Amino acid sequence: MSEEQLPVNDLKKDSLNFFTRIVEARHSVRAFLSEPVSDSVLHQVLQSARQAPSGANLQPGAFVQVRGQTRERLSGELVAAFRAGTQEVEDYAYFPQPMPSLLRRRQVAAARALYGSLGLEREDRGGRDQQFERNFRFFDAPVALLVTIDREFGSGGYMDLGMAIYGLMLAAQAQGLATCAIGAMASYPGLIRRSLALDDKSNIVCGLALGYADEAAPVNRTRTVRSELTEYFRVIG
Secondary structure (H helix, E strand, O other), X not given: OOHHHOOXXXXXXXXXXXXXXXXXXXXXXXXXXXXXXXXXXXXXXXXXXXXXXXHHHOOOOEEEEOOHHHHHHHHHHHHHHHHHOOOOOOOOOOOXXXXXXXXXXXXXXXXXXXHHHOOOOOOOHHHHHHHHHHHHHHHHOOEEEEEEEEOOOOHXXXXXXXXXXXXXXXXXXXXXXXXXXXXXXXXXXXXXXXXXXXXXXXXXXEEEEEEOEOOOOHHHHOOOOOOOHHHHOOOOO
């Protein structure tokens, strides 16, 4: 029986099962194969991402691909700034200050999961820094993206852009690709704007690595635990 001949309920069930598998399979990947991603596949993923809802259909944010020597230069400058301890004012505040104890525990648990998969102890500052620098090299993924948003947008624009980023991740997963959002890029907005000749109104939101996962890499065994439903859902009335 062809897909067109399947009962409607079976089609819905198949779609639901596929979506559930995609959502549950997606995780942050930090080691990629050198296999290139074709422009046609990348463009399909980006077009799917833009299907995300947005207030008044404003569709905030942009995705900038960096390639070749431009990418090498940017990564080199970012690594140099990190090693020098350079501090920049970020374009937007991500973490609450001070960090509440509950969120701090989640942050520490995520770090332990990542560095633990690599066999790096907490005291191994050199090893941890070396791994962190890989953020600035887009984890050597074949596709390196920077996500920006116009400075004039408020918090709602970031919310809408976040949905587009997640849409991109799920679309990539459906194509057999893997992704990792790179928040560390937001630490050097001025450097990135200068290096890529972006206008001053382009806020740097994050980076994004995209490609085919290296399933044999230990770092890709990193998993983080999600909160129980009772921790973030309640019924009133």
